Amino acid sequence: MEKIVEIKCIKHRYPDNTEVSACGLDLVVEKGERVALVGLNGSGKTTVFSHIIGLLKPTEGEVSVFGVDPYHDFESIGKKMGVVMQSVEDQLIGPTVLDDIRFSLLNYGFSEKEIADRTKEVISGLNLKGLENKVIHYLSGGEKKKLALAGALALHPDLLVLDEAFNQIDPRGLSAATKMIEYQSERGMAVVMAVSNREDLEHFDKVYFLQSGKIVFGGTREEFLSSDLKNEFCQHERQ
Ligand SMILES: Nc1ncnc2c1ncn2[C@@H]1O[C@H](COP(=O)(O)OP(=O)(O)OP(=O)(O)O)[C@@H](O)[C@H]1O
Numbered sequence: 001m002e003k004i005v006e007i008k009c010i011k012h013r014y015p016d017n018t019e020v021s022a023c024g025l026d027l028v029v030e031k032g033e034r035v036a037l038v039g040l041n042g043s044g045k046t047t048v049f050s051h052i053i054g055l056l057k058p059t060e061g062e063v064s065v066f067g068v069d070p071y072h073d074f075e076s077i078g079k080k081m082g083v084v085m086q087s088v089e090d091q092l093i094g095p096t097v098l099d100d101i102r103f104s105l106l107n108y109g110f111s112e113k114e115i116a117d118r119t120k121e122v123i124s125g126l127n128l129k130g131l132e133n134k135v136i137h138y139l140s141g142g143e144k145k146k147l148a149l150a151g152a153l154a155l156h157p158d159l160l161v162l163d164e165a166f167n168q169i170d171p172r173g174l175s176a177a178t179k180m181i182e183y184q185s186e187r188g189m190a191v192v193m194a195v196s197n198r199e200d201l202e203h204f205d206k207v208y209f210l211q212s213g214k215i216v217f218g219g220t221r222e223e224f225l226s227s228d229l230k231n232e233f234c235q236h237e238r239q
């Protein structure tokens with residue numbers, strides 16, 4: 001299979017000297033796979049994602065996305081990636097919902113017809129109808145998450161990078177979002193999402209578990225859920 005993302009023992013030192021690492025097993029995301037990176041708060045998931053999307057450069061270790069180093073060569077791979085960051089406020093541009101979805105499509109040079117088709121597709125697919133002309137600042141938290149997802153999915157990316165993207169989305173919105181993600185992943189899109197709650201795991205085939213600076217597990221969701229490690233992640237389910 002084609003490796004879309006490969007991370008080999010990365011370490012990152014933040015300016016305040018906090019060291020975060022993801023060593024142990026290599027993290028690999030292949031074409032068409034849906035992969036969850038699971039870990040407790042502060043375990044380093046967002047740090048790993050910031051390396052995948054080229055925002056951070058590792059102090060040590062290797063990151064490869066579509067075969068290149070995303071920190072140095074983001075321009076050559078950016079068009080293939082859809083991203084939803086943990087704090088969506090940082091990525092929404094607006095001023096309106098419609099403008100926001102159109103922005104990246106325009107930037108990447110899609111035709112007006114293609115932009116109109118894709119915008120319509122994600123607005124109806126994610127239940128954002130009626131909000132097209134709303135100023136993004138006034139959207140609710142869940143609406144902002146759905147808008148960020150809409151912007152990412154409108155690109156029909158080969159890699160969808162989601163950092164806790166399902167938080168705040170209600171069950172109806174979640175079912176719409178996962179349907180759209182499933183549809184695109186069946187056509188080859190790879191998905192990697194940071195997950196810190198048990199419920200979100202059901203949408204993923206493969207799980208990596210990041211604990212104390214190490215990727216200590218990599219395998220199918222079923223293997224993870226039947227392993228002892230699951231208890232370290234979902235302690236409340238022990239009883
Ligand atoms: N910009 C930064 N400067 C200094 N330390 C940071 C910075 N960003 C993250 N950290 C620290 O790095 C560690 C890992 O943080 P990270 O955000 O990657 O965790 P996470 O697994 O995504 O957590 P959560 O589940 O809460 O989103 C934490 O101890 C955090 O305090």
Ligand SMILES: [Mg+2]
Pocket residue numbers: 045046047086163194
């Ligand atoms: Mg995080």
